[in-house]
Amino acid sequence: MKILVTVGTTSFDTLIQFLDEFKSSYQFEFIFQIADGEYIPKNYEYFRFDEELWGNYNDVFVITHCGAGSLYYLLENNIKFIGVPNLERVDQHQTDIAEFLRSNDLSSVCLTFEELGQELSVKKNSSATYRPYKKESFFKGNEISHLINSI
Amino acid sequence: MSEVLFIFGEGGHCAQMKRLAAELSLENTEIVALVDKENISAFFTKKEYVTKSLRSKHNNTPLSYLSNFNFNLKLISRLLMKHKFSTVVSTGPGICLIPSLMFRLFGKKVVFIETWSRFNTKSFTGKCMYYIATHFYVQNKSLLMLYPKAIYSGRL
Numbered sequence: 001m002k003i004l005v006t007v008g009t010t011s012f013d014t015l016i017q018f019l020d021e022f023k024s025s026y027q028f029e030f031i032f033q034i035a036d037g038e039y040i041p042k043n044y045e046y047f048r049f050d051e052e053l054w055g056n057y058n059d060v061f062v063i064t065h066c067g068a069g070s071l072y073y074l075l076e077n078n079i080k081f082i083g084v085p086n087l088e089r090v091d092q093h094q095t096d097i098a099e100f101l102r103s104n105d106l107s108s109v110c111l112t113f114e115e116l117g118q119e120l121s122v123k124k125n126s127s128a129t130y131r132p133y134k135k136e137s138f139f140k141g142n143e144i145s146h147l148i149n150s151i
Numbered sequence: 152m153s154e155v156l157f158i159f160g161e162g163g164h165c166a167q168m169k170r171l172a173a174e175l176s177l178e179n180t181e182i183v184a185l186v187d188k189e190n191i192s193a194f195f196t197k198k199e200y201v202t203k204s205l206r207s208k209h210n211n212t213p214l215s216y217l218s219n220f221n222f223n224l225k226l227i228s229r230l231l232m233k234h235k236f237s238t239v240v241s242t243g244p245g246i247c248l249i250p251s252l253m254f255r256l257f258g259k260k261v262v263f264i265e266t267w268s269r270f271n272t273k274s275f276t277g278k279c280m281y282y283i284a285t286h287f288y289v290q291n292k293s294l295l296m297l298y299p300k301a302i303y304s305g306r307l
Contacts, residue, residue, distance in 0.1 A: 009162040068268035069166035072306075097268045140288060140304040141174030147260055147286060148155050148180055148238050 002029045004057045008067040011037035012086045018113045066094035075133035082108045105131045154181040154234050158241040161188040167242040170307040187246050202246045243276045251283045264288045267306055273297055
């Protein structure tokens with residue numbers, strides 16, 4: 001099973017190292033996007049950034065940090081993923097959106113690597129389904145345009 | 152033609168600004184961007200200034216904070232002298248705080264959109280911008296409990 005692991009613009013070394021060293025009876029093939037991380041994967045391919053990330057990897061399962069830009073893209077495009085909040089950051093804001101995902105049953109979320117290991121162990125036989133993502137789209141464009149254009 | 156300063160950072164802040172820009176009528180607007188990473192505003196302007204982030208995502212020291220604060224203050228002062236902005240628009244992060252405060256003191260409109268990743272907690276930048284911005288928007292309805300005077304905008 002091919003899995004893209006993405007951390008966005010902020011490194012998440014402990015996640016990359018955990019998965020790089022993850023042992024399972026099932027064969028996973030990870031591809032790591034590591035940003036400016038210091039941990040260099042030893043067992044799988046990696047790259048730091050890719051501006052065309054989603055265009056190049058649109059047919060794989062994803063393990064992602066809980067940065068909102070990545071999460072909303074995945075939800076809007078019905079791409080299956082496991083979200084792992086990056087708690088290495090100084091600000092812990094990824095737990096907020098992780099809780100939103102979990103409480104609305106939008107995706108699998110793992111708050112710890114232990115949970116992630118368990119989730120991956122059952123992944124092969126998993127038939128979990130989640131609710132489709134729906135949002136009230138932004139509707140203040142005209143109002144802000146008016147603000148900008150009125151001097 | 153009005154001159155508008157758009158302030159945003161890399162990652163999700165940039166993703167939100169891209170989506171916001173697609174919702175705005177900017178034909179008669181001179182766009183200037185203040186960002187925290189080179190070339191991230193190339194999708195809508197060539198007039199880009201790069202500031203330094205006040206808070207590292209991994210660690211913070213008082214010295215780095217003060218040094219970056221000083222650099223940013225000088226950069227913003229130059230911006231204020233060079234351009235005649237009518238409005239500042241920001242999707243965060245904290246690099247918007249000093250310029251927003253300065254521009255507000257000069258009587259300019261300050262539009263801030265709280266990050267789409269917050270549902271039950273305030274961002275540090277949002278906490279401050281709630282009092283600085285003339286127009287403060289939230290993308291998630293649950294935040295109206297925390298920011299009662301905010302304007303709900305729907306999600307980018």
